[in-house]
Amino acid sequence: MYQYDQIDHTLTRERVAEYRDQVARRLTGQLTEDQFRPLRLRNGLYMQLHAYMLRVAIPYGLLSSNQLRKLAFIARTFDKGYGHFTTRQNIQYNWPRLEDTPDILQHLADVEMNAIQTSGNCNRNVTADPYAGVAKDEVEDPRPYAEIVRQFLTLHPEFSWLPRKFKIALTAADHDRAAINVHDIGLRLYRNGAGEVGFRVLVGGGLGRTPFIGKVVREFLPKDDLLRYIQSILRVYNMEGRRDNMFKARIKILVHEHGIERFRNDVEAEFAASEGEPLYVGKQEEARVRAFFAPPGYEKLPGDEPMLTAKLASDAAFRGWYERNVVAHKQPGYTIVTLSLKPIGAPPGDCTADQMDTIADLADRYSLGQLRTTHRQNLVFADVRKMDLFELYQAFTKLEVATPNYNRITDIISCPGMDFCSLATARSIPVAQRIAERFADLKRQNDIGDMHINISGCINACGHHHVAHLGILGVEKNGEEFYQVTLGGSSAEDADIGKIIGPSFSSEEIVDAVESLVEVYIAQRHSGERFLDTYRRVGQAPFKDRLYGAH
Amino acid sequence: MALIKDGSLAEDSWRTLSDEDAVIGNGPIIISFERWRDGRDALKRHNGPLGIRMKSDQPPALIADDIDRFHLIALEFPTLADGRAFSYARLLRERHGFKGELRAVGDVYKDQLYFMQRCGFSSFELPAGRDPNDALGALKSFSVVYSPAADDATPAYQQRGKPGGK
Ligand code: SF4
Numbered sequence: 001m002y003q004y005d006q007i008d009h010t011l012t013r014e015r016v017a018e019y020r021d022q023v024a025r026r027l028t029g030q031l032t033e034d035q036f037r038p039l040r041l042r043n044g045l046y047m048q049l050h051a052y053m054l055r056v057a058i059p060y061g062l063l064s065s066n067q068l069r070k071l072a073f074i075a076r077t078f079d080k081g082y083g084h085f086t087t088r089q090n091i092q093y094n095w096p097r098l099e100d101t102p103d104i105l106q107h108l109a110d111v112e113m114n115a116i117q118t119s120g121n122c123n124r125n126v127t128a129d130p131y132a133g134v135a136k137d138e139v140e141d142p143r144p145y146a147e148i149v150r151q152f153l154t155l156h157p158e159f160s161w162l163p164r165k166f167k168i169a170l171t172a173a174d175h176d177r178a179a180i181n182v183h184d185i186g187l188r189l190y191r192n193g194a195g196e197v198g199f200r201v202l203v204g205g206g207l208g209r210t211p212f213i214g215k216v217v218r219e220f221l222p223k224d225d226l227l228r229y230i231q232s233i234l235r236v237y238n239m240e241g242r243r244d245n246m247f248k249a250r251i252k253i254l255v256h257e258h259g260i261e262r263f264r265n266d267v268e269a270e271f272a273a274s275e276g277e278p279l280y281v282g283k284q285e286e287a288r289v290r291a292f293f294a295p296p297g298y299e300k301l302p303g304d305e306p307m308l309t310a311k312l313a314s315d316a317a318f319r320g321w322y323e324r325n326v327v328a329h330k331q332p333g334y335t336i337v338t339l340s341l342k343p344i345g346a347p348p349g350d351c352t353a354d355q356m357d358t359i360a361d362l363a364d365r366y367s368l369g370q371l372r373t374t375h376r377q378n379l380v381f382a383d384v385r386k387m388d389l390f391e392l393y394q395a396f397t398k399l400e401v402a403t404p405n406y407n408r409i410t411d412i413i414s415c416p417g418m419d420f421c422s423l424a425t426a427r428s429i430p431v432a433q434r435i436a437e438r439f440a441d442l443k444r445q446n447d448i449g450d451m452h453i454n455i456s457g458c459i460n461a462c463g464h465h466h467v468a469h470l471g472i473l474g475v476e477k478n479g480e481e482f483y484q485v486t487l488g489g490s491s492a493e494d495a496d497i498g499k500i501i502g503p504s505f506s507s508e509e510i511v512d513a514v515e516s517l518v519e520v521y522i523a524q525r526h527s528g529e530r531f532l533d534t535y536r537r538v539g540q541a542p543f544k545d546r547l548y549g550a551h
Numbered sequence: 552m553a554l555i556k557d558g559s560l561a562e563d564s565w566r567t568l569s570d571e572d573a574v575i576g577n578g579p580i581i582i583s584f585e586r587w588r589d590g591r592d593a594l595k596r597h598n599g600p601l602g603i604r605m606k607s608d609q610p611p612a613l614i615a616d617d618i619d620r621f622h623l624i625a626l627e628f629p630t631l632a633d634g635r636a637f638s639y640a641r642l643l644r645e646r647h648g649f650k651g652e653l654r655a656v657g658d659v660y661k662d663q664l665y666f667m668q669r670c671g672f673s674s675f676e677l678p679a680g681r682d683p684n685d686a687l688g689a690l691k692s693f694s695v696v697y698s699p700a701a702d703d704a705t706p707a708y709q710q711r712g713k714p715g716g717k
Contacts (some may be wrong), residue, residue, distance in 0.1 A: 007695045007707045014693045022662070038631055039662055121632065151697045151707060157669035158641055158700060161634025238638045239610060273646065278699055281708035288711065 001062050001370060002147045002292045004112040011155070012109045015116055019043045020102040027099060042122060042160070044115030045101055049422045054093045054101060055118040056108060060128035060146040060170070061089035061373040065360040068371065070111040072356035078104050083356070085341060085349040087413055087464055088167065089127050089373040090118060094420055121249075122160045123153040123234075129171040129178045130374040133293060134382045136330045139197055142172035142189050144290040145226060148281055152227050159234045163241035164249035166234070167206075174493070179375050181205045181495035182467055184251045185233060186214045187226075198222050203233060203263070204255030207461040211497045212252040215260045217267060225271075228279040232271040236263070296368050296383065301333020305386035318393055320442060324404035326389065333386055337367075339379040339401040340411070344440045347429045348414045349377035358399055366392050375491075376452075377413055378406065409451040409518070410436040413464055417457025417474060418481075424457035426474025426481040427507075431455055434511050439518075448518060451531045452490075467491035469532040470517060471498045472510065483510040487517070487543060488535050501540060502548050513547060520546045553683035555664070556652070556674040558690060560683055563676075565602055565623060581625055584609050587617075604656065607635045611642045618647045626672075628657040637670045644671035644701040661686035665693060671701030 004012070019039075026036040037047075044055040056071070063071075071091055075083045078100050079093040086092055096104060108114055117123055126146045133141040149168060153159065159166075171178040172189035180186030186202035199221040205214030221229050233251075240258075242248045255263045281289075312319045325338040339359065342348050351359075359379065363371045366388050367381035374380055379401070384392060396402035405411045412435060415421065417428030432455050439445055454468035458475075465471030471486035482504040489498030505513045518531070520543050525534045535543065554563045567581040574580060577599030584605050587594065594601065602623030603614065614621070624643060626636035636655070643649040654674040655667045664675055664686055677683055696704045705713075 005711070007710065010695045011693060011697070014695075018662075018692050035631075035660075121634075148708075154697050155666075155693065156698050157666040157696075158637045159634075160666055161632060161637060161663070235638050239635055243607075243633055243635070277645075278706075278709065282712055284712045285708040 001064060002059075002143075002289065008112070008151075009109075012112075012114050012116075015043075015114065015155070016102060016105045016109055019105060023098060023102050038120060041120035042117055043101075043105065044118035045096075045098075046119055047422065048094065048420050049418075049424075050420070051095050052098055052101070053420070054096045054104060054115060055086070056091050056093070056113060056115045057118045057125040058089050058091060058113075058373050059150050060126055060132070060143055061130050061375075062143065063371050063373065064111075065363040065369045065371070067111045067113055068356050068360040068363070070107060070113070072353040072360070074104055074107060075353040075356065081354075082350055082352045084347070084416070085351060085373050085377050085379070087375055087377060087415075087462070088125055089130070089375065090125055091373070092416075094416075116154055117160075119165070121162050121164050122166065123156065123162075124165055124167045126150045126153070127167070127169045127178055127183075127375065129173050129176075130372040130380045131173065131177060131327075131336055131382065132171075133295070134329050134331070134334075134336055135173045135175075136328055137175055138171075138173040139189055139191050140172055141290075141293050142170045142187075143293045144286065145187070145189070145223070146170050147289050147292075148286070149226070149230065152230070159238060162234070162238055163243050164246065164251075166237075166251065168230075176491070176493045176495075177375065179464075179467070179491035179495075181214045181493075182207055182211070182464070182491055183214065185230065189223075192220050196220075196222070199226060201229065201233075203267075204252040204260070205495075206250050206252040207464055207466050208250065209247055209459050209461070210253065210256075211461065211466040212256060213495050213497065215255060217260065217264050224280045227281070228274055228277060229267075229271055231277075231279060232267045232274060235270055236266045240266070295331075298331045298334065298383075299385070301331075301385065301387075303332040305333065308386045308389055311390045315390075318390060320446070321393055321396075321402055321404040322389065324408065324446075325402070325406045326384075329383070331383075335384050335386055335389065337381040337384045337389070337392065338374070338406045339371075339381065339396060340403040340405055341378050341401065342405055342411050342436065343400050343403045344410060344436045345433050347419075348412050348432055351379075355399055355401065358395075359401070362392065362395055362399075376407075376411060378411070404442065405445060407450045407452070408445045409439045409448050409453060410445060411452070412436060413452070413454040413468070415456050415463035417455070417463075421457060421462075423460060424474065425459075425476040426457050426483065428455040428457040428463055428472075428474055431472060431474070431483065431507070431510060435514055438511050438515060448522070449530055451518075453514070464491060465489075466497045467495065468498060469530070469535070470514065472514075475504060477504070481507045483507070483513075485510075485513060485517070485547075487540065488532065490532060494532075499540065502544055516546050517543055552679055553677045553681075553686075554674060555677065555683060555686060555690075559687070561674070565600075567602075567604065567625075579622070581623060584613065587614070591617075602652075602654075605636075605639070607633050607657075610635075611639050611647055615647060618643070618649050621649075621651060623652040623654060624649060625654040625656045625676075628655060628659055628663075630658050631660055631663070637666065640667070640670040640672055641701045661689040664689045665691075669696070669700040669702045669704065 202214030456463035486498030581602035
């Protein structure tokens with residue numbers, strides 16, 4: 001993985017010093033909370049319902065075991081012993097004290113991490129396919145570009161005070177595991193008809209109050225033009241994005257109001273005008289960065305592992321886990337393993353300090369000392385030898401990260417909701433827990449098959465409910481929590497925004513409603529169809545009838 | 552109100568006129584964009600240095616053909632959060648070739664000075680109550696940069712390629 005050089009270290013250290021000064025000014029009253037807010041936000045510090053929340057960047061979701069140990073240390077020392085992995089591959093701490101935060105950032109800097117721009121109206125963490133570099137279906141490893149973009153946009157002098165937050169995601173695979181369609185900029189590396197590899201550039205995707213699927217602004221962008229094109233998009237957005245209404249300030253609204261043609265013309269004009277600016281990092285730098293992501297020295301292993309085959313035949317629980325949470329690796333004899341942070345009945349994405357420490361040790365033993373965080377709030381060991389799978393499975397089971405529910409109905413994405421978030425209109429974590437409990441039975445989960453349920457505690461949609469096969473949005477009615485259901489969304493290559501099925505459900509009714517919808521699917525499905533496929537084929541009617549027919 | 556110019560505290564030799572103030576004498580004056588737009592003929596008789604003050608919804612394109620007329624361009628930051636003028640500054644320097652004094656005015660915070668300077672601002676008008684000495688230090692917040700801008704700082708990717716680079 002990428003390693004800081006002197007320049008990266010210097011910049012991070014200077015940022016900590018700057019932030020320490022800002023906190024000191026706040027604590028002595030030189031800065032009012034109003035003045036301090038935009039400054040602390042640029043270092044990932046939010047004010048939550050009960051306390052501050054600190055969000056730490058995990059660039060494109062890649063972590064070393066040492067970094068994870070440091071995250072565990074921070075959770076134990078400065079927080080209540082756990083952290084929360086987010087849909088944007090970051091980690092959040094829910095209970096830090098303001099006066100400790102400069103020290104936390106210093107600890108992070110020691111392991112080449114930071115919280116720069118993890119909140120505020122600026123460029124956020126660049127996210128990527130959690131299987132980058134090991135996926136069978138990718139044209140090349142996208143992470144060198146993610147790192148180049150990360151650096152380019154870190155403390156960017158022109159783009160640190162944008163109309164609104166700005167999120168970039170990147171993939172190089174056929175199957176989109178990075179949700180590039182619902183990002184401000186979505187980049188997909190692919191090979192065009194002429195055999196060259198470059199980017200398809202999407203712009204203006206996003207969730208929140210007004211969800212949009214990204215639109216293609218450039219069908220094919222040569223790799224060397226990447227930074228210059230991003231600069232062009234950001235410059236047009238910075239100058240023309242709306243600043244009169246924060247709910248209309250995201251780039252998706254600009255693209256929508258101007259139309260993609262006009263927006264594209266503006267970007268292309270700016271791009272043409274910037275010709276000749278020194279925005280290509282150069283072959284040498286590109287090679288330097290790429291070298292950090294070179295495939296590790298894989299052992300030459302047979303594709304088949306007789307010991308594994310035997311274990312799979314004799315141990316049904318292991319087989320269930322293997323079939324669910326283990327996927328093929330591009331290298332024979334290796335696999336990609338998902339650690340589920342969705343044990344039945346626990347808050348999705350939470351991880352204790354002790355778990356982190358053990359996971360770090362296991363990553364050293366079984367996955368070349370690295371791991372990844374995912375958009376679906378799980379963790380991934382990307383380089384596990386088939387011969388080690390059973391041992392690892394046993395360790396994971398002990399650690400309670402072996403729930404075989406990857407992409408299943410209990411693999412729920414949920415925002416923190418009313419339990420933590422000051423903007424929430426309803427609780428979301430308890431709903432996730434109750435749904436997971438209802439569908440805990442593994443046989444039933446496997447029968448239902450791939451199904452994404454996402455839950456948001458308010459219209460800001462941090463839980464990505466719009467792009468779930470079945471989305472749940474918490475709303476408030478006369479002081480009571482209600483839940484609105486949307487169907488048919490997806491954040492993958494078949495991306496779409498789900499549609500509201502009808503009137504919302506009370507907290508008591510919502511789990512039954514989910515179950516009814518699942519039953520309609522089971523009754524209607526053709527063989528091989530996921531919930532989403534059936535819904536898209538038959539439409540809303542049968543689902544609606546079942547939910548509201550009797551009323 | 553304190554002024555920082557070319558890296559140190561400075562006296563302000565410019566007078567900012569309101570649109571009602573008469574133009575008297577040939578001292579350096581700053582007028583609004585509206586006044587320039589609506590009454591440039593009247594200003595022809597002013598032989599002293601001329602500055603113009605642009606609001607954050609007035610992009611440089613509006614004065615693209617007149618850039619040479621101005622010795623100073625002041626770009627307004629109405630709030631900390633309104634970052635449009637960062638782009639305007641770069642365009643003025645890098646596209647329109649503006650060589651005069653580029654001044655940040657309005658709700659100017661020390662925490663932004665470093666970025667402003669990188670985008671091409673050469674002077675900063677701090678609102679009353681903000682310590683200019685403290686702000687001076689902020690101009691040197693970072694000694695390395697990742698991205699190129701309107702200043703002559705070498706971005707990391709070029710520095711790394713250089714012999715003797717880090
Ligand atoms: S969706 Fe609403 S409740 Fe949930 S985290 Fe975002 S702002 Fe908070």
